[in-house]
Amino acid sequence: MQVSKWGNSLAIRLPAAVVEALELHEGDDVDVVVAGAREFQIKKKPTSRELLERLRQYRGRLPADFTFSRDDANRND
Template sequence: MQVSKWGNCLAVRIPAHIVKQLGLQEGDSVDAVFSRLKTRQEALRSMKEVGRKLPADFRFERERDEK
């Protein structure tokens, strides 16, 4: 989902199929968990911090553009 400007605020639009699936209506309260996609380097660093050794031939592959 993408953050958009809405007046003086920022907003996240919930896609219609999710609204329908969850049975949401205007005025409903929702809880949100905020996260962001990690870069390849951040993901590898996190894996290393967990303390598990990665195999020597380990390749991290993710199909997305990195910005």
């Protein structure tokens, strides 16, 4: 990959193999994080639809011994 100037920023083009592996499409959000002294990682951010679907998996699933205390929840320690 080659670093190029893009306005006031620097940009890289992702190789087709990376795009395919992460199933990226135009407009997708990605995180680029430093993974080491001279390494980085690219992670595809989940879409809002994917996050909502993951959240729905937990709907109504609380431990049998769970109790909710409004006093504990609203206490200012």
